[in-house]
Amino acid sequence: MDAAGVSTPEPIVVKLREHLRLAVVSVLSLTLLTGCIFPLVLFALGRLLFAGQAAGSLVTRSGVVIGSRLIGQDFTRPEYFHPRPSAAGSGYDGASSGGTNFGPSNRKLIESVRKLAEDYRRSNGLPQDATVPIDAVTSSGSGLDPHISPENAALQVPRVARARGLSEDVVRRLLADHTQGRQLGFMGNPRVSVLDLNLALDRTTALTPR
Amino acid sequence: MRWTEYIVFLVLVVGLAWPAGVYLAQVFDRKPTFLDRVLRPIESFLYRWLGIHRAREMSAGVYALCFLLFSAVSTVGLFLLLLAQHWLPGGPGDRYLTTPMTADLAANAAISFSTTTTWQAYGGETTLRYLTQVIGLVSQNFLAGAAGLAVGIAFIRGFARERSATVGNFWVDLVRALLWVLMPLALVGSLALIWQGVPFNLAPYTEAHTVEGGIQTIAQGPVAALEFIKNLGTNGGGFFNANGAHPYENPTPLVDFLVLLAIAVLPASLTVTFGRMTGRSRAGWVLLAVMVVLFVGGLALCDFAEAATSPQLADLHISGGNMEGKEVRFGIGGSVLAAVVTSNGATGSYNSMHDSYEPVGVLVPLVNMLLGEVVFGGLGTGLYSMVMTALVAVFLGGLMVGRTPEYLGKKIAGAETRLIILYALLTPAVVLVLTAVALVSKAGLAGLITNTGTRGFTEVLFAYASSMANNGQTMAGLNANSVFYNATTAIAMLAGRFGLAALALALAGRFAAQRRLPTTAGTLPSDSVTFGALVLGTILLVGALCFLPAMALGPIAEALQH
Numbered sequence: 001m002d003a004a005g006v007s008t009p010e011p012i013v014v015k016l017r018e019h020l021r022l023a024v025v026s027v028l029s030l031t032l033l034t035g036c037i038f039p040l041v042l043f044a045l046g047r048l049l050f051a052g053q054a055a056g057s058l059v060t061r062s063g064v065v066i067g068s069r070l071i072g073q074d075f076t077r078p079e080y081f082h083p084r085p086s087a088a089g090s091g092y093d094g095a096s097s098g099g100t101n102f103g104p105s106n107r108k109l110i111e112s113v114r115k116l117a118e119d120y121r122r123s124n125g126l127p128q129d130a131t132v133p134i135d136a137v138t139s140s141g142s143g144l145d146p147h148i149s150p151e152n153a154a155l156q157v158p159r160v161a162r163a164r165g166l167s168e169d170v171v172r173r174l175l176a177d178h179t180q181g182r183q184l185g186f187m188g189n190p191r192v193s194v195l196d197l198n199l200a201l202d203r204t205t206a207l208t209p210r
Numbered sequence: 211m212r213w214t215e216y217i218v219f220l221v222l223v224v225g226l227a228w229p230a231g232v233y234l235a236q237v238f239d240r241k242p243t244f245l246d247r248v249l250r251p252i253e254s255f256l257y258r259w260l261g262i263h264r265a266r267e268m269s270a271g272v273y274a275l276c277f278l279l280f281s282a283v284s285t286v287g288l289f290l291l292l293l294a295q296h297w298l299p300g301g302p303g304d305r306y307l308t309t310p311m312t313a314d315l316a317a318n319a320a321i322s323f324s325t326t327t328t329w330q331a332y333g334g335e336t337t338l339r340y341l342t343q344v345i346g347l348v349s350q351n352f353l354a355g356a357a358g359l360a361v362g363i364a365f366i367r368g369f370a371r372e373r374s375a376t377v378g379n380f381w382v383d384l385v386r387a388l389l390w391v392l393m394p395l396a397l398v399g400s401l402a403l404i405w406q407g408v409p410f411n412l413a414p415y416t417e418a419h420t421v422e423g424g425i426q427t428i429a430q431g432p433v434a435a436l437e438f439i440k441n442l443g444t445n446g447g448g449f450f451n452a453n454g455a456h457p458y459e460n461p462t463p464l465v466d467f468l469v470l471l472a473i474a475v476l477p478a479s480l481t482v483t484f485g486r487m488t489g490r491s492r493a494g495w496v497l498l499a500v501m502v503v504l505f506v507g508g509l510a511l512c513d514f515a516e517a518a519t520s521p522q523l524a525d526l527h528i529s530g531g532n533m534e535g536k537e538v539r540f541g542i543g544g545s546v547l548a549a550v551v552t553s554n555g556a557t558g559s560y561n562s563m564h565d566s567y568e569p570v571g572v573l574v575p576l577v578n579m580l581l582g583e584v585v586f587g588g589l590g591t592g593l594y595s596m597v598m599t600a601l602v603a604v605f606l607g608g609l610m611v612g613r614t615p616e617y618l619g620k621k622i623a624g625a626e627t628r629l630i631i632l633y634a635l636l637t638p639a640v641v642l643v644l645t646a647v648a649l650v651s652k653a654g655l656a657g658l659i660t661n662t663g664t665r666g667f668t669e670v671l672f673a674y675a676s677s678m679a680n681n682g683q684t685m686a687g688l689n690a691n692s693v694f695y696n697a698t699t700a701i702a703m704l705a706g707r708f709g710l711a712a713l714a715l716a717l718a719g720r721f722a723a724q725r726r727l728p729t730t731a732g733t734l735p736s737d738s739v740t741f742g743a744l745v746l747g748t749i750l751l752v753g754a755l756c757f758l759p760a761m762a763l764g765p766i767a768e769a770l771q772h
Contacts, residue, residue: 019272022381023279026260027287027353030388035349038393039435042400046410046434049401056409056430056458058416067418070407070457073426080422084538088452094428095306095335095415097452099535099563101687103665104520105768109534109566114526134519134530140537141455141563147538151529186214188463189541198421 059195067195068094072146075198078123079163081148081156083194084135085116088143099141113137124159147191150179164205174200212517212543216509219470219547220502223586226475227498231482237390238363238383239487249389256385267376270719273364274712276380277357281324281707284353289320291346301340302415302429309337309691318696323350325707326358326588328440328447328558328682329673329699331691335429335450340412343449348435352396355443355589356387361711362480362590363387365597368718369618370487372726377718391476392442399438399472407461410434433458441469444477444588446558446682454548454561455537466544466561473555477586480593490618492737497596500745501585508574508585509550515570517542521772532571535563546571553578556588558682565661565669565685569769572685576672576765579679581753582637588680594714601630601717603741603748607734617736619726626720633713637678638756640705644674644698645760653694660687664771668764677702 046054057069067073072083074092089096102109116137121130133151153175161168178197181190236243257264268276293316296304309315309332322329323346334343360383367377404410409430416428433449437459440446450456460466478498485494517531531542540548545562552560553575564572578585582595601617605627608615615622622630648654648670658666669688676683677699684690690699727733735741 016275019276019279020283022260022262023276023283026262026381026384027280027283029256029260030353030384031287031345031349034352034388034393035345038352038396039344039348039432042397042404042435043410043412043432045401046404050404053404053407054410054434055413056411056416056428057407057461058418065416065418067420067426068416068428068458070461071426071428072457073418073420074424075422077422092426094418094426095302096333097335097429097450097456098333098686099452099455099566101563101565101660101685102534103565103661103687103768104522104532104534104568105663105665105771106661110522113523113528117526117528129527131527131529134528134533135538137528138534138536140533141535141561142450142452142457142537144452144457145537145539146457149530149538182211183463186211186218187467188215188539188544191538195421202421 059199061199069193069195070146072144073195075194077163078159080198080201081153081160081192081194084145084148085137085139086143086145087139092144094144097142097144099143100139124155126155146193146195148194150175150190150192153179153192153197160201164201166205170204171201174204212513212541212546215467215543216547219467220505222471223474223478224498224502226471227479227482230475230479231494232486234391234476234479234483235486237386238378238483243390245390245394253385253389260381262379262381262385264379264382266379268379269375270364270368270377270715270722273377273380274715277361277711278708280357280380280384281354284324284350285320288323288346288350289316291342292316292319295339295342298339298341300412301431302335306335306415306427306429307337307339309333311337314693314696315691318700321700321703322682323347323445323447324354325680325703326354326443326445326556327677327680327703327707328445329677329684329703330447330558330682331696331699333451334448340431344432344435347447348439351436351439351443351445352388352392355439355445356384356392358444358588359387359391359590360384361715362593365594365714365718366484366487368721369484369620370489371722372724374722377715377722392439395472396439396442399442399468400434402468403437403465404434406465408434408437408465409458438469438472441472441557441559442476444473444556446552448559454559455563457537460561463539463544466540466548469559470548470551473551473557474586476589477555477592480590481596484593484597488618490737493618496737496742497600497745500742500749501596503746504585504749505550505554508554508578509546512546512550512571512574513542515568515574516546520568532566532568535566537561549575550578552683553681554583554585554587556583556592556679556681558676558684560683563686564672564683565665565687569765572668572672573761573765575683576668576675577753577757577761579675579681580637580641580757581749583679583681584749591680591711595710598630598633598714598717599749599752600745602634602752603745604734604736605630606748607744611732611734613732616727616733619729620721620724621727626717629713629717629720633710634752636705636709636713640702641671641674641678642760644702645671648674648694648698651694653692657689657692657695659689664764664768668768671760671764673699674702678706680706
């Protein structure tokens with residue numbers, strides 16, 4: 001009776017009530033299987049094997065949670081590398097992810113890019129017509145992008161070095177250490193984790209923030 | 211470098227399609243597989259527990275009825291759970307849940323998840339509790355995905371059988387799809403995602419004291435329970451508002467790559483299953499080849515559009531492609547690949563904001579959805595989308611040579627032709643009528659809160675294309691959480707899921723009952739390059755006839771403005 005492809009004529013006429021009962025029972029039972037048992041097993045395995053990741057890759061400093069390795073946070077002071085602009089809530093709101101959703105012809109987008117590029121050039125001491133990397137003047141999809149491009153980071157090195165009284169070479173070396181290449185050599189883009197790099201800077205100069 | 215990623219991806223999809231397709235044929239023909247020792251006892255227990263008679267076969271009509279009842283019960287159950295969610299313990303505090311769960315939103319979400327659309331008119335972290343996401347949504351990602359796969363398999367049986375009154379047993383196919391396909395893969399895949407950083411916790415939202423002394427609230431949750439199956443089941447609805455762009459959902463390029471494989475491999479492999487179960491392997495490969503050609507074409511076009519600096523920013527001294535709405539870790543390549551794979555694969559888990567794409571960049575996902583997601587497509591549903599379109603080509607070919615058209619030995623006479631043409635016309639009819647209604651009504655235009663003009667038009671068209679294709683991705687500038695959009699997108703989702711499946715199953719029932727015609731010198735060969743070209747041409751021709759005017763008003767007009 002289990003043989004494949006054997007087709008027996010249907011022994012019963014459509015019994016709506018019978019199939020409705022099956023529908024109710026199977027939705028309930030299979031919800032228990034896939035929506036309760038499966039997640040519980042996965043939860044237990046995740047806790048056991050990858051506890052740090054399962055908890056959200058949180059970063060602590062002197063016992064206080066200062067953020068997540070994966071979630072971008074805002075930096076505005078000159079002695080830190082700055083992340084990308086963010087449209088999550090009022091900026092890097094970890095409880096309200098999202099992008100601007102502005103289309104390329106939207107005046108608001110064009111104006112904002114123009115202004116952000118001017119600000120970027122001014123704060124990094126770049127000439128008026130210096131070329132700015134696109135990721136420095138656009139918002140990410142999540143508004144929580146933890147990374148900037150290596151080109152963007154390189155342009156911020158002089159500012160950070162000056163604010164910290166470090167030589168540019170020291171900062172550049174730290175930046176190189178914190179630049180990730182493409183994963184497995186071909187996936188995604190090279191990138192710099194802003195939080196990791198800034199924490200490394202703080203460790204280097206022992207400049208503890210307020 | 212972007213093309214390296216594209217090519218490796220495509221090679222893996224095609225390479226894995228063969229073993230995966232053979233495995234699926236084994237599973238649904240109830241032949242031995244390597245998982246039987248573990249799963250047979252669970253399967254037998256479930257049949258006894260549920261009262262399923264595994265040998266009882268169903269006609270295509272009863273099969274469709276069971277699919278419909280199963281989905282209806284799922285919808286009602288999820289609707290009630292969504293309305294009752296504020297009584298569920300745990301998860302984010304009420305102050306974070308700023309989007310009220312109104313009845314229209316709950317109904318829209320329930321229909322959306324039980325049809326694998328997972329269109330979301332809300333943001334996850336501001337609307338849902340953890341237990342709603344796990345018990346309600348994770349389960350529907352499994353169940354609706356499995357039900358779609360079951361229907362696809364029943365459709366194949368229509369071609370594989372002859373003189374048969376039946377196309378299988380829905381409940382058996384459903385259980386086997388869950389146990390042999392979705393659950394084992396989801397377990398392994400989800401663990402890989404946790405390893406890469408996707409969280410799975412039930413902690414309240416974390417208050418972080420940031421380096422510069424601010425407070426950052428970080429939404430947490432059982433993200434990894436949803437993340438892999440939402441892609442594997444070609445559902446796609448995000449745990450968070452930003453969906454696959456959110457670093458917790460998609461922390462590394464490797465995760466992105468894996469979930470994109472999860473979307474594409476099984477639907478691609480169903481062409482192999484189709485060839486195997488019908489005994490016409492080459493016919494399956496021809497369909498896969500057509501998919502690959504369309505896939506590469508869309509990818510090249512989207513890449514070309516997004517990798518260039520926006521013309522609007524040309525005089526601002528900016529370097530790099532269009533990164534608005536994209537994440538640095540994926541870059542242009544990873545974002546474009548995801549846009550093309552998710553829009554082909556009936557999966558709404560975009561990793562970049564399509565509303566910020568260049569006009570030609572957004573044209574590609576839009577067209578992918580409007581063509582009926584024939585490239586890989588939804589799990590199970592993509593196969594019948596492709597075969598139905600191939601049948602239109604067979605019909606046209608038959609007209610050209612003046613013979614009664616046939617495909618894999620099945621004759622396409624009057625009744626069959628009517629089903630095929632209805633299938634081809636349903637998507638344009640629903641999408642274009644609803645788009646027109648939205649654009650002439652106040653309630654429809656009220657959704658355009660971010661962009662206007664041609665881009666606003668595209669947003670509306672995109673919303674209905676996505677709903678009808680059971681895709682669920684959105685140009686998120688459109689505010690779709692209103693009674694009008696919740697109701698109209700629900701209509702499109704229902705038509706796309708049940709209207710198309712009913713037509714496909716009806717045709718499968720007719721084909722199963724036919725005897726198989728012998729191949730003669732006059733038969734249009736279904737396994738030749740010529741036939742592949744005919745199918746490709748038909749897809750493009752029918753798509754252009756239906757949607758070129760709408761495209762001209764949306765993305766094409768926008769592209770020409772600059």
